[in-house]
Amino acid sequence: MGVLGVLSLSITPYAFVLAVFGSVFAALILRIVYCQFFHPLAKFPGPWWATSFSLVGAIISVKYKEPQFLTYLVRKYGTDQPIRISPTMLVFPRPAAARDIYWDPKCNVKSGLYGTGALGPPSLFSTLDGEQHRQLRKALSNAPWTIGQLKNRWEQRFDEQVTLFVGKMREHATAGRVVCLSDKVAEFAADIMSMISFTNAFGCVKNQRDEKHILTNWRIGLDFFGFVGRFRFFREKIIPMPYVGRYFLPSVDNEVGMGWLMCEADRQVSAREKLVAEKGFDDAPDFMQHCLEARYSDGSPLTPVQKRSHVTLLIQAGADTTGTALGSILRFITTTPGVFARARAEIEEADRAGHLSTPILYEETRRHLPYFVACIKEGVRLNPPATNLFARIAPKGGKVIDGHFIPEGTEITAYAYVMQRDNELYGEDANEFRPERWLESEKRTNELEAVQFSFGMGPRVCFGKDVAYMEMFKLLPEIVRRFDVEVLQKGEYVVAGGVAYNQNFLGRFVERMGEKGKL
Ligand code: HEM
Numbered sequence: 001m002g003v004l005g006v007l008s009l010s011i012t013p014y015a016f017v018l019a020v021f022g023s024v025f026a027a028l029i030l031r032i033v034y035c036q037f038f039h040p041l042a043k044f045p046g047p048w049w050a051t052s053f054s055l056v057g058a059i060i061s062v063k064y065k066e067p068q069f070l071t072y073l074v075r076k077y078g079t080d081q082p083i084r085i086s087p088t089m090l091v092f093p094r095p096a097a098a099r100d101i102y103w104d105p106k107c108n109v110k111s112g113l114y115g116t117g118a119l120g121p122p123s124l125f126s127t128l129d130g131e132q133h134r135q136l137r138k139a140l141s142n143a144p145w146t147i148g149q150l151k152n153r154w155e156q157r158f159d160e161q162v163t164l165f166v167g168k169m170r171e172h173a174t175a176g177r178v179v180c181l182s183d184k185v186a187e188f189a190a191d192i193m194s195m196i197s198f199t200n201a202f203g204c205v206k207n208q209r210d211e212k213h214i215l216t217n218w219r220i221g222l223d224f225f226g227f228v229g230r231f232r233f234f235r236e237k238i239i240p241m242p243y244v245g246r247y248f249l250p251s252v253d254n255e256v257g258m259g260w261l262m263c264e265a266d267r268q269v270s271a272r273e274k275l276v277a278e279k280g281f282d283d284a285p286d287f288m289q290h291c292l293e294a295r296y297s298d299g300s301p302l303t304p305v306q307k308r309s310h311v312t313l314l315i316q317a318g319a320d321t322t323g324t325a326l327g328s329i330l331r332f333i334t335t336t337p338g339v340f341a342r343a344r345a346e347i348e349e350a351d352r353a354g355h356l357s358t359p360i361l362y363e364e365t366r367r368h369l370p371y372f373v374a375c376i377k378e379g380v381r382l383n384p385p386a387t388n389l390f391a392r393i394a395p396k397g398g399k400v401i402d403g404h405f406i407p408e409g410t411e412i413t414a415y416a417y418v419m420q421r422d423n424e425l426y427g428e429d430a431n432e433f434r435p436e437r438w439l440e441s442e443k444r445t446n447e448l449e450a451v452q453f454s455f456g457m458g459p460r461v462c463f464g465k466d467v468a469y470m471e472m473f474k475l476l477p478e479i480v481r482r483f484d485v486e487v488l489q490k491g492e493y494v495v496a497g498g499v500a501y502n503q504n505f506l507g508r509f510v511e512r513m514g515e516k517g518k519l
Contacts, residue, residue, distance in 0.1 A: 186323025226497025388498025
């Protein structure tokens with residue numbers, strides 16, 4: 001009788017199950033022992049359950065508790081040293097560390113957390129290699145990303161959208177309707193994004209709904225994006241499997257989530273390519289046209305997949321992020337005692353002095369509404385719309401970051417939500433919405449500006465930052481100028497997969513009356 005025969009005679013089903021469970025248990029214990037005592041990152045503080053299993057971080061993300069988790073860790077371990085939050089990742093809580101990480105070209109390799117395919121095929125954002133990213137970014141810099149270009153080429157179109165928004169909110173005000181304030185401004189951001197990308201806005205503001213379910217689909221996709229990036233075994237072993245992996249990733253055939261966004265981008269690119277082939281394109285180029293016409297240094301265009309992935313990226317990166325900033329700032333302004341009144345007084349004074357157009361121009365807010373600008377900066381500081389684990393890889397030979405030697409291959413990241421509430425830099429009131437902190441002195445403002453991380457930092461800083469600022473500088477003061485806002489429910493700022501949105505922020509716009517009637 002062979003060995004198997006002997007085993008099948010002597011092992012009962014109960015013993016077999018016990019043996020399987022025993023082996024799994026032993027493997028888990030061994031893993032914990034390795035991660036806690038022998039791993040190159042073992043000396044850094046962090047909870048044993050999260051630093052032994054990356055699944056823990058993935059679950060925390062899906063439960064929308066990442067900012068709370070990281071805040072708890074900073075309270076527990078302090079800010080003097082990096083905190084280990086997964087077997088392979090360190091978070092640096094102090095602002096000084098962010099400069100060490102993000103401005104060093106040697107650290108410009110992104111962690112595999114980005115490269116899961118959960119946002120679709122690779123784009124600028126999910127290209128891991130630093131050199132490939134540099135070339136791609138250069139090719140795409142042909143679009144008018146900077147504020148100077150935006151003012152010349154796009155501000156008038158922004159004005160049309162602001163006017164439309166004010167008109168629609170008037171209708172709600174007249175009807176005394178309760179609206180989700182954060183959704184209304186997010187719909188505005190979705191329209192701006194679709195307008196600059198495809199020339200014509202999707203029509204969220206015009207139709208007063210989440211047109212094409214663009215915001216809903218984005219939010220649906222975030223849970224998986226957060227989970228797969230953080231759960232290392234899943235992203236490295238399951239996703240690359242030929243059939244199983246493909247089952248989880250978004251595709252243009254999906255009717256919801258990120259796959260739907262890819263499908264919409266594909267439709268837009270294909271329609272434009274057909275139009276160009278049939279009639280040529282002689283309109284002022286929108287951002288999609290810039291993607292289609294982008295060229296590498298050797299003159300070659302983006303591949304068809306890259307064209308589509310970058311148009312998808314415009315929808316993903318530009319709509320709800322700015323929508324969240326608008327919603328959060330509006331909530332801070334309307335619910336922090338004294339802020340709304342002061343912001344309104346500043347606008348009225350600037351109006352009386354004849355400094356403001358209708359709608360307000362970007363430059364007018366920048367020059368004449370310093371308190372309002374401070375409110376915007378303070379809102380983006382406290383509620384960063386993209387507070388992800390923007391992890392890079394420590395370079396060959398390791399690197400000293402904020403005074404600590406970090407071994408090569410470590411995933412290293414800052415975290416905006418925590419870093420921008422650092423007591424050492426902001427003082428004891430770091431968690432409070434206090435716009436005045438941005439107005440103390442030029443030196444202090446510059447000191448704070450230098451370490452803001454809401455839009456990232458260094459060679460991969462947000463490409464659309466100025467688009468977002470133009471929206472914030474134009475829409476928000478216009479709302480405060482024209483409406484009183486009656487807040488019925490503050491709602492909450494939710495972080496899903498490292499990206500935030502606001503929900504249940506409910507209230508009414510109440511139209512103001514001037515001496516000559518409606519303002
Ligand atoms: C308040 C609104 C926004 C926030 C908070 C935000 C935040 C960010 C952050 C943090 C990054 C860097 C991520 C990293 O280091 O990996 C980023 C990258 C990017 N953002 Fe934004 N973003 C916003 C709006 C926009 C808009 C409106 C657009 C497009 C019009 C846009 C397009 C991009 C692109 C293309 C990248 C990739 C840049 C690169 O990797 O070179 N973003 N954004």
